[in-house]
Amino acid sequence: MDKEKLEAYHVENVRIITILLVIWAVVSYGGVLIAKPLSSISFLGFPLHYWVSAQLSVITFVVEIFVYASLMNKLDKKYGVEE
Amino acid sequence: MEIMGYVIVFGIVIVFMAIALYNRATAAEEFYVAGRRIPAFWNGMAVAADWMSAASFISMAGALYALxxxxxAYIMGWTGGYVLLALLIAPYLRKFGKFTVPDFIAERYESNFARLVALITAIIISFTYMVGQVAGVGIIMGRLFGVSFEIGIAIGMIIIIATTVIGGMKSITWTQVAQYIVLITAYLLPVSILAVQWFGIPLPQFLYGQVLxxxxxxxxxxxxxPHYVEPFAKFNMIQFLSLMFVLMAGTAALPHVLMRFFTTPSVKDARKSAGWALFFIAILYLTAPAYAAFSRYVMLKxxxxxxIDQLPAWAQKWAETGLFKVIDKxxxxxxxxxxxxxHRDIVVLATPxxxxxxxxxGYFVMAGGLAAALSTADGLLLVIAAAISNDLYAKMIDPNAPEKKVVMLGKIAVAVAGVIGGFIAAQKIAFIVQIVAWAFSLATASFFPALILGVFWKRANKTGAVTGLVVGLVITILYIYLNKYQGVSILGIQHTASGIFGFIANLIVTVIVSKMxxxxxxxxxxxxxDIRYPKKIHEV
Structure with missing residues (x-):
C-alpha cells in the first residue's frame, strides 16, 4: 500500500484524538479549575460546578468514545484500511 | 433471614454457575480471549461488570457522602480513563492481537526482562485487588446468611474459582454479562423508588440537584x-487534579480491563466496545452521587x-449492626x-x-453487591493465571510447551491463586486495603507510559522502556513511603496520587534513554x- 496515504491516515487519526482529548481535558480538568467561580451559579437545580463534574463530564466521555469509533470507521473506509 | 432471601441469592448464583458450565473451554484462544468472538455490545457489558467492584457498588456512594x-475526583477519574483507553490503547492492543498486556510490552520492547517486570506488576496489582473483592464477598455473605467472615470467603472463593477454571475468559464473559444485569438492577431499584416517592419520577440522576x-x-x-457541595474542602485543588489523573491513567492501563478488549472480533469492535463499556459504567457512576445526596438529606432532615430517643425505624435497625452510631457527646x-x-456502606445498604x-x-441489593465482587474477582484471577501460564511459563520457561499443557497450567494457577487469595483475605490485613488504593498509582507509573509510548512513539526502545518502568515504579513506591510514613508532601499531593510522579519520571526517562x-x-x-491500521499492512 501507498506509504504517503498510510501516513496521512495516521496524521488524521492523531488529529481526531487530539481534538477529543482537548474536549476531555476541558470538561474534567477545566471544570475543576473553575469550580469555585462556578459554584455560585445554579443550573437545572444543581450548583453548576457540581453538575459539570458529576454529569456533564461523564456524559461527554461516553459520547466522545462513540464519536471516535464512528469517525474512525469513516476514516478506515476513506483510506481503505478497514478489516 | 427470610426464606425468600435465600431463594434470591442461591437462584442468582446458580444462574451464574450454569452460564459458566455452558461455556467450557480447553483451547488457549478460548481460555485467554474467549475465541475473539465477543460482540462489542456484550463485551462492553462484561467490561462494566469486570470494572465495577464491590467497592464501586457498596462503598463509593458512601465515599461521596463523606467527601x-x-x-x-473518583467519579471523573474512573470514567474519564475510558476515553484514554478507547483513543490511545485498546484498538492498538487489539490489532496487536496476542493474549496479555505483558505480551505487548515484551514484544514491542523486544525484552523478556520487560515482560518479567510487567507480569510481576500485573500480578501484584491484580492479586491485591482480588483479595479486596474476596473480603467484600465475605462481608456480604455474613450479612446475608449470618455465616462467619471466613465461611463467607470460602463460599465466595469456590464460586470465583469454579467460574474461572471452567472456561477462562469464555465462561467469565457470559457470567459477567449476567452479573452486570443483576448488579445494575439492584443498584437502580431502591434509589429510583425513592425518587418516585419524593418527585414522582424514577430518575434520581437528574433530580438530585434540588436535594443538593x-x-x-x-x-x-x-x-x-464546610458545606457538602463546597469545592476543595477535603483536599486541595492540586491533589484533586493529580488524583483524578492517576485514576484515569490507571484505569486505562489496568491489565484486567485491557485484556477484555482482546476478546472482540475486530479493531472496529474494540473501539465501539469501549463506548458501550463506559455507557454501562456511567449508569452506575451517574447514580452514585444521587444515592449520596439522598442519604445526606435524610440524615440532615x-x-x-x-x-436521640426518637431515631427513625431504619436508623434503629442499622444501629444494631454497628454501621450507624450516634454518641450524644x-x-x-x-x-x-x-x-x-x-459507615460508608450504609448509604447504599440502608436506602431500601x-x-x-x-x-x-434489601436482599436483592446485597445480591447485586455480591455480583459486583464476583465478576471483578473472576477477571483479576484470569490476569494472574494468564501472567503465570502464558507469560511466565509458555513465553519464558518452556516456549515449546503444548497448548493443552499451558491451559491446564493456567487452570491450576487459577485454583492456587484463588485459594491463597482467600486465605489472605481471611487474615483481614489492613495493608492489603492500602495496596488496592495504590494500584492505580502503580499502573499509572508503569503500564500507562509504556503502552502509550509503545503505540505512538516508534523510537521508544528496549533500554528506554525498561529503565522508565523501573524508575517509574521506584519513584512511586518511594513517594508512597515518604508521604504515608514520613509525612513528606510535595504541593500537598497525597500518597493516593503518588503515581503522578512515577508517571512523569517514567516518561522523561524513557524518552531520554531511548534517544541516547x-x-x-x-x-x-x-x-x-502495523498496529495503527485495522487491516494488515506489513508482515510482522
Missing amino acids: GYDGL QNIVELETQHNVS DVVGKP NGDGIIQWAELNI EIAGLIALV TSPPSEKIQKLVE
Whole structure:
C-alpha cells in the first residue's frame, strides 16, 4: 500500500484524538479549575460546578468514545484500511 | 433471614454457575480471549461488570457522602480513563492481537526482562485487588446468611474459582454479562423508588440537584461546615487534579480491563466496545452521587436536630449492626451532625429501608453487591493465571510447551491463586486495603507510559522502556513511603496520587534513554506502523 496515504491516515487519526482529548481535558480538568467561580451559579437545580463534574463530564466521555469509533470507521473506509 | 432471601441469592448464583458450565473451554484462544468472538455490545457489558467492584457498588456512594464535591475526583477519574483507553490503547492492543498486556510490552520492547517486570506488576496489582473483592464477598455473605467472615470467603472463593477454571475468559464473559444485569438492577431499584416517592419520577440522576440545595439549607441551619457541595474542602485543588489523573491513567492501563478488549472480533469492535463499556459504567457512576445526596438529606432532615430517643425505624435497625452510631457527646439529648458516625456502606445498604421497601429488596441489593465482587474477582484471577501460564511459563520457561499443557497450567494457577487469595483475605490485613488504593498509582507509573509510548512513539526502545518502568515504579513506591510514613508532601499531593510522579519520571526517562541509545529493530518499527491500521499492512 501507498506509504504517503498510510501516513496521512495516521496524521488524521492523531488529529481526531487530539481534538477529543482537548474536549476531555476541558470538561474534567477545566471544570475543576473553575469550580469555585462556578459554584455560585445554579443550573437545572444543581450548583453548576457540581453538575459539570458529576454529569456533564461523564456524559461527554461516553459520547466522545462513540464519536471516535464512528469517525474512525469513516476514516478506515476513506483510506481503505478497514478489516 | 427470610426464606425468600435465600431463594434470591442461591437462584442468582446458580444462574451464574450454569452460564459458566455452558461455556467450557480447553483451547488457549478460548481460555485467554474467549475465541475473539465477543460482540462489542456484550463485551462492553462484561467490561462494566469486570470494572465495577464491590467497592464501586457498596462503598463509593458512601465515599461521596463523606467527601462531597471532592469525591467527584473518583467519579471523573474512573470514567474519564475510558476515553484514554478507547483513543490511545485498546484498538492498538487489539490489532496487536496476542493474549496479555505483558505480551505487548515484551514484544514491542523486544525484552523478556520487560515482560518479567510487567507480569510481576500485573500480578501484584491484580492479586491485591482480588483479595479486596474476596473480603467484600465475605462481608456480604455474613450479612446475608449470618455465616462467619471466613465461611463467607470460602463460599465466595469456590464460586470465583469454579467460574474461572471452567472456561477462562469464555465462561467469565457470559457470567459477567449476567452479573452486570443483576448488579445494575439492584443498584437502580431502591434509589429510583425513592425518587418516585419524593418527585414522582424514577430518575434520581437528574433530580438530585434540588436535594443538593436542600442539603445546603439544612447544613446552614444545623451549623454544618464546610458545606457538602463546597469545592476543595477535603483536599486541595492540586491533589484533586493529580488524583483524578492517576485514576484515569490507571484505569486505562489496568491489565484486567485491557485484556477484555482482546476478546472482540475486530479493531472496529474494540473501539465501539469501549463506548458501550463506559455507557454501562456511567449508569452506575451517574447514580452514585444521587444515592449520596439522598442519604445526606435524610440524615440532615430525619436524624440531625432530633431527640436521640426518637431515631427513625431504619436508623434503629442499622444501629444494631454497628454501621450507624450516634454518641450524644454533649449530653443534651439532641443529635448533632458531629455526633453521627456512619459507615460508608450504609448509604447504599440502608436506602431500601429508608424508602420503606420490603426486606426482599434489601436482599436483592446485597445480591447485586455480591455480583459486583464476583465478576471483578473472576477477571483479576484470569490476569494472574494468564501472567503465570502464558507469560511466565509458555513465553519464558518452556516456549515449546503444548497448548493443552499451558491451559491446564493456567487452570491450576487459577485454583492456587484463588485459594491463597482467600486465605489472605481471611487474615483481614489492613495493608492489603492500602495496596488496592495504590494500584492505580502503580499502573499509572508503569503500564500507562509504556503502552502509550509503545503505540505512538516508534523510537521508544528496549533500554528506554525498561529503565522508565523501573524508575517509574521506584519513584512511586518511594513517594508512597515518604508521604504515608514520613509525612513528606510535595504541593500537598497525597500518597493516593503518588503515581503522578512515577508517571512523569517514567516518561522523561524513557524518552531520554531511548534517544541516547539505538532505535528499535526494523521489525519492531514495522510492528508499530502495523498496529495503527485495522487491516494488515506489513508482515510482522
